[in-house]
Amino acid sequence: LDPQARHLMWERLQMLLQQGKSILLTTHFMDEAERLCSRLLVLDHGRKIAEGRPRELIAQHLEPEVVEVYGPGALALAEAPAHEGLRALAARVEVSGETVFFYVPDAQPLLQALAPMHPLRTL
Incomplete structure (x- = not known):
């Protein structure tokens, strides 16, 4: 998606979250996952390699x-x-x-x- 469409999609997903809906999101963008998800599951070749809250995973696995x-x-x-x-x-x-x-x-x-x-x- 282009940046404008991406942000529009984020707004729509945020509205669903505010309504109490659960969303299963697949993304390669950590900023997107951090913004939209309360919990993450990280897969590598179909195997779980990490799970937790976005901020916790960023602190544990990524340099600042x-x-x-x-x-x-x-x-x-x-x-x-x-x-x-x-x-x-x-x-x-x-x-x-x-x-x-x-x-x-x-x-x-x-x-x-x-x-x-x-x-x-x-x-």
Whole structure:
């Protein structure tokens, strides 16, 4: 869904919840699950890997900040031995397409280390 339709759908689901209805929601978006669900069941390849309240699961399984890095040379950050120090700042590092995701407890040290690395871009 486009962002506008997604928010409209959220409003409709919220109305149903306020009426006391139960909803079984399937989503890959944690922000959506957190907004609409009081309890979550996380599946991986059809097997339950976690269950609980959204805030509890986020605190237990996700780092509070994610730094997205893209641009020429970004993929080398995830693999090259020269960038091992950067990777050590993150709890985990993932690559999707041409973007590297650093999951960190605090983004500032990583952003400071990345700042001189032009033309990399961060979000």
